[in-house]
Amino acid sequence: MGLIKWDRTGPLDSLAHIQREMGDLLGILGSAPQGERYATMEFPPIIVSVNEDSVFVRAELPGIRISDLDIQVVDDVLTIKGERKAVAPAAKSTYLRRERNYGTFARSIMLPEKVDVEKVAASYKHGVLLVTLPKASEAKPKQVVIQKA
Amino acid sequence: METKEHPSVEKRKITPDKCVITGKGDWYFPQSDIYETPDNFTILIDMPGVSTEHITIDLRDNELVINGEVSQEGYRDEKVLYNEYTIGHYHRHFVISDAINRDKIEAKMSDGVLSLILPKAEHVKPRKIEVKAE
Numbered sequence: 001m002g003l004i005k006w007d008r009t010g011p012l013d014s015l016a017h018i019q020r021e022m023g024d025l026l027g028i029l030g031s032a033p034q035g036e037r038y039a040t041m042e043f044p045p046i047i048v049s050v051n052e053d054s055v056f057v058r059a060e061l062p063g064i065r066i067s068d069l070d071i072q073v074v075d076d077v078l079t080i081k082g083e084r085k086a087v088a089p090a091a092k093s094t095y096l097r098r099e100r101n102y103g104t105f106a107r108s109i110m111l112p113e114k115v116d117v118e119k120v121a122a123s124y125k126h127g128v129l130l131v132t133l134p135k136a137s138e139a140k141p142k143q144v145v146i147q148k149a
Numbered sequence: 150m151e152t153k154e155h156p157s158v159e160k161r162k163i164t165p166d167k168c169v170i171t172g173k174g175d176w177y178f179p180q181s182d183i184y185e186t187p188d189n190f191t192i193l194i195d196m197p198g199v200s201t202e203h204i205t206i207d208l209r210d211n212e213l214v215i216n217g218e219v220s221q222e223g224y225r226d227e228k229v230l231y232n233e234y235t236i237g238h239y240h241r242h243f244v245i246s247d248a249i250n251r252d253k254i255e256a257k258m259s260d261g262v263l264s265l266i267l268p269k270a271e272h273v274k275p276r277k278i279e280v281k282a283e
Contacts, residue, residue, distance in 0.1 A: 041157035045234035049227040056227060060158075060197040060234055062261035084155055092187055099180040100195055103155035112230055127197035127261015 043105045044080070044129070048112065055111055055133040062127035063087075063100075069124070071131060073117050078131060081106040114138050160234055175237030179217070187275055190249065190267040196239045197261035204263065206256055213254075214242045215263070248273040 044059040057078060061069075069082040086102035115133040122131045161178040181194040196204070199217035207214045217239040245251075248270055255266040 041159065041233065043155040043157050045158065045160075046231075047229060047234065048231040049229045051226045051228065060261075062195040062197040063193075064260065083152065087182075087193070093184045093191075095182065095184045096190075097181065097183040100182045100193060101156050101158065101180075103153040105155040124260070126200050127195070 042107050043101075043103075044107075046080075046107075046109065048109065050112060053134060055113055055115060055135065057109060057131040057133070059129045059131075060127065061124075061129050064124075064127075066124055069129070071120075071122050071129075073111075073115065073120050073133065075117075076111040076114055077108050078111055078133065079106065079108045080129070080131075160237075162237070163240060174219075175235060176240050177237050179239040179241055181241060189269055192243065192263075192265040192267070194239070194241060194263045194265075195261065196258075196263055198236065199239065199258070199261065199263075201258045204256075204258060206254075206265070208245075208251060208254070211244050211246070212242050213245050213265075214240075215265075216240050217263070 044061045047056075047058045049056045049058075057080075059080060061082070061084070064082065064084050068085065069080070071081075072079045081104075083104045084102045111133060114136040116136045119134045120131065122129065124130075158180065163176040163178055179194045179196050181192055183190060183192050185191075194215065194217075196217040198219040200220075203218040203220065205214075205216045207216075219236050219238055245267065250268045250270045253268045255268075257264050257266075
């Protein structure tokens, strides 16, 4: 006979179980404090900052060759394109853990101010790309010459 | 090799309940790869922003502890308008076994990627056994 003894549990036991499960779920979802996560994350993550003379764009791009990077500025849009190549593993190697990623990426950033396209400079140090974009001198007052008719 | 789009990378913050954090700034778990070859194990760790002199690798008992600190110099007069990542230090530790020759661990840092080469101890290296003909 397939009779199973009914384990007499209180009516609230299952509720306690749900409560515990929900607590775990909330713990997972809420593990990062508010303001630490970004809804639309793209690679590479960037930081845009300004000072009096320039706009700075930094991007975390560990282990990339400069020749695999393409940086362009058109008007006030900065485009960072490139490819992060996977390390070709030596023969007879087996991966035990793989967390690092590789692949192509491209992203465009609308710059907060007009920049002098000719003077844009980029450097790559310790896996961080820094693009320095000097502000354009357009803010300076321009003398208008009046021509005699 | 086929090309694919690079997925976004989420920086995982080390929460204080997981370990004891001392010192200033936030700490993150860097992404790492581990692979094995017949002679050694290689660990690659992404630590963008860390220079060679700010990295410490300690071997305590069976634990290989890697800390990378990021200096925040150069941000002095800048105002941040938009940020998608936060800057912080990196910490990662691995438990290693007796299969590793501890005296010969090598570390190299280039372009924000730390590579650690852990040579296998002689007794675990694959060895070919010759069959003698009678």
